[in-house]
Amino acid sequence: MEVSGRIPASVLQLLIPQPRPPSTSVDRKQEQNKKGASAALLQEDDQLQIIKKHDLQILKEVGQGFYGSVYLGKWKGSPVAAKLINSHNVLAKKIKLKEVMESFWDEARILARLNHPNIIGFYGVIMDGPEILLATVSEYMIDGALSDVLMASSSLGRVLDWWTRIRIARDVALGMEYLHANNVVHFDIKSDNIFVNLRDAQHPVSKIGDFGLSGPLNSKKLVCTGGHGRGTLQWMAPELLTGRPLFATEKLDVYSFGILMWEMLTGELPYKNVDRDLIKRGVAMGELRPQVPSWCDPQWRSIMEECWSQEPTERPSFTEIVCDLQYLLARYSFRPQQVIGRQRVIRPRELVKPTQQVEVGLPPLPASAIDEINRRIAALPLGRDVLGYQGCPPPYQLFPQI
Numbered sequence: 001m002e003v004s005g006r007i008p009a010s011v012l013q014l015l016i017p018q019p020r021p022p023s024t025s026v027d028r029k030q031e032q033n034k035k036g037a038s039a040a041l042l043q044e045d046d047q048l049q050i051i052k053k054h055d056l057q058i059l060k061e062v063g064q065g066f067y068g069s070v071y072l073g074k075w076k077g078s079p080v081a082a083k084l085i086n087s088h089n090v091l092a093k094k095i096k097l098k099e100v101m102e103s104f105w106d107e108a109r110i111l112a113r114l115n116h117p118n119i120i121g122f123y124g125v126i127m128d129g130p131e132i133l134l135a136t137v138s139e140y141m142i143d144g145a146l147s148d149v150l151m152a153s154s155s156l157g158r159v160l161d162w163w164t165r166i167r168i169a170r171d172v173a174l175g176m177e178y179l180h181a182n183n184v185v186h187f188d189i190k191s192d193n194i195f196v197n198l199r200d201a202q203h204p205v206s207k208i209g210d211f212g213l214s215g216p217l218n219s220k221k222l223v224c225t226g227g228h229g230r231g232t233l234q235w236m237a238p239e240l241l242t243g244r245p246l247f248a249t250e251k252l253d254v255y256s257f258g259i260l261m262w263e264m265l266t267g268e269l270p271y272k273n274v275d276r277d278l279i280k281r282g283v284a285m286g287e288l289r290p291q292v293p294s295w296c297d298p299q300w301r302s303i304m305e306e307c308w309s310q311e312p313t314e315r316p317s318f319t320e321i322v323c324d325l326q327y328l329l330a331r332y333s334f335r336p337q338q339v340i341g342r343q344r345v346i347r348p349r350e351l352v353k354p355t356q357q358v359e360v361g362l363p364p365l366p367a368s369a370i371d372e373i374n375r376r377i378a379a380l381p382l383g384r385d386v387l388g389y390q391g392c393p394p395p396y397q398l399f400p401q402i
Helices: 009-015 025-043 087-092 097-113 146-155 162-181 251-266 276-284 298-307 318-333 367-378
Strands: 056-064 068-075 078-085 122-126 135-139 194-197 205-208 222-225
Touching: 056 078, 078 097, 097 122, 097 135, 146 194, 146 251, 162 194, 162 205, 162 251, 162 318, 251 298, 251 318, 298 318
Parallel strands: none
Antiparallel strands: 056 068, 068 078, 078 135, 122 135, 194 205
8 A cells, every 4th residue: 555645744743642751650640630530541651553564465445534545454364444544635635634643543542442342343553654654453344334234225225124223233332331331432423433244144243433533431621612512413412512511421422322223224314405504403402303214113213212312311321222222132033923013112121020910902921932932032142141131120021012
């Protein structure tokens, strides 16, 4: 891979993170107390693996970004994704190179600290060559971004089947639960930043990527100043669009996840053909949300609408979302054939104890059938134990109401 032309000497120093001045233990302690543990996660010196350019074999370009390109490559015999910062492109668009480099190194430092099956794996950075070459090298997902899958399906008049849709949402929620547990807010959850491998229909894989806008949870640093928030407009929470000062919270990601669920439901871009100013005003005032189709599963709709609630305090945590989606996934994995018709949906957090009776309008399944269903669910490698996750009651009375 070659970078054409020469980068001005005045900007070369921006491509490499500058060393911090030495500080005493007292200074470090004061700084840590001031910024908190979450900020320390991103501010401490990092041990990033440096990958030599000649160790990476570039195969083809697979995507274009605002700052550069993404390439499929091979490193140590494995396929990888190399995201190149094209400095000439940045300068041509009159973007502040310093801000781009800060975003690049922030993303690299965050990825280097994360290790979860639903977060894109990070291998290292490239910063050598006859010209300055700066790139992150990370895990390659064969089907690319979820947005590409949704677009391809929509062009053929199809949508994801319910089981696959719920499985992807559940896995993304698991990744987000991990991020928030590690004091990281993503700020840009959308289908463009979810990467998938759907070649095995029984075991679809989805992972969260693109941490260029990410920051520490509950940071003292404002994320919304002068009416400009972080993220992509259609997925931005109302509080980011009001112009009032705002600090980072996990509820910003929860709202974006609700819009992502709508994307997976319809395969369309949120607020397509709606003026940007109307989107800002409508979302900020609580008067605009994507239209939900009539065929939407009522529990999926309930989770989705709760996520995009106007008030941040009314949005669930990702731990609760995982619990709800796990239950929904179990429904579509083992739906009794003799039970048909739409019934009242009971959320996992609202379940009654097994000894209580549930009025559902249909006769309950035999106890032997319920036991067999629960036994099969418990044996599934779903990543979480459906029958005992985070205090969710055992679903002894779930299936008669489906």
